[in-house]
Amino acid sequence: xxxxxxxxxxxxxxxxxxxxIECRSLDFQATTMFWYRQFPKQSLMLMxxxxxxxxxxxxxxxxxxxxxxxxxxxxLSTLTVTSAHPEDSSFYICSASNPGGxxxxxxxxxxxxxxxxx
Amino acid sequence: xxxVEQHPSTLSVQEGDSAVIKCTYSDSASNYxxxxxxxxxxxxxxxxxxxxxxxxxxxxRIAVTLNKTAKHFxxxxxxxxxxxxxxxxxxxxxxxxxxxxxxxGQGTELSVKP
Numbered sequence: 001x002x003x004x005x006x007x008x009x010x011x012x013x014x015x016x017x018x019x020x021i022e023c024r025s026l027d028f029q030a031t032t033m034f035w036y037r038q039f040p041k042q043s044l045m046l047m048x049x050x051x052x053x054x055x056x057x058x059x060x061x062x063x064x065x066x067x068x069x070x071x072x073x074x075x076l077s078t079l080t081v082t083s084a085h086p087e088d089s090s091f092y093i094c095s096a097s098n099p100g101g102x103x104x105x106x107x108x109x110x111x112x113x114x115x116x117x118x
Numbered sequence: 119x120x121x122v123e124q125h126p127s128t129l130s131v132q133e134g135d136s137a138v139i140k141c142t143y144s145d146s147a148s149n150y151x152x153x154x155x156x157x158x159x160x161x162x163x164x165x166x167x168x169x170x171x172x173x174x175x176x177x178x179r180i181a182v183t184l185n186k187t188a189k190h191f192x193x194x195x196x197x198x199x200x201x202x203x204x205x206x207x208x209x210x211x212x213x214x215x216x217x218x219x220x221x222x223g224q225g226t227e228l229s230v231k232p
Binding site (some may be wrong): 003006032036042043044046049088091093095097105106107108109110111112114 | 150153154159160161167211219220222223224
């Protein structure tokens, strides 16, 4: 299957600072990327869907000004957590897909980024 | 919108036994049903998926069955091994749903005891 990477794998920051997480599809062009958040012992919660070259679509309850998403190329999407607070501490996971391809629903997941806000 | 229910939330089996995890979905337009395995601290890994035009798919010790009429699908793992211990998630998706947005079940924590 396709390979998706995330960077960094874990980050610790102070409250009030901003953190950027990168998601890259390494061997295919991802027209769509998804960002999820996962709290301990819970399922993945979709935060937003981003399509290359257009604005992200955020799920209900997710603050678009707090979680900035940029999908500037077919291989890179970034999530910036602005003015992070301890309640933003979570496991952030991205996935990539090519809805125009033969396996249109299939999503390939990154390894996740553990964010801890002190 | 789509809702996916997954049972059980925890499952403990002896090595060599079979494990079955079941999911139900609400949106009859859903046509893609993947299963993911997630180990602690890692991202989900696709282990098997099925599309709505087939009723069963098998890959070595893993199989998935789909009943479109009843809107449920199941994961079957035979001859379980300790390394199968992980959290398993089912999901459902429709091509018409925002570029294939996945709706996840709540997860099943599988423990395989040696």
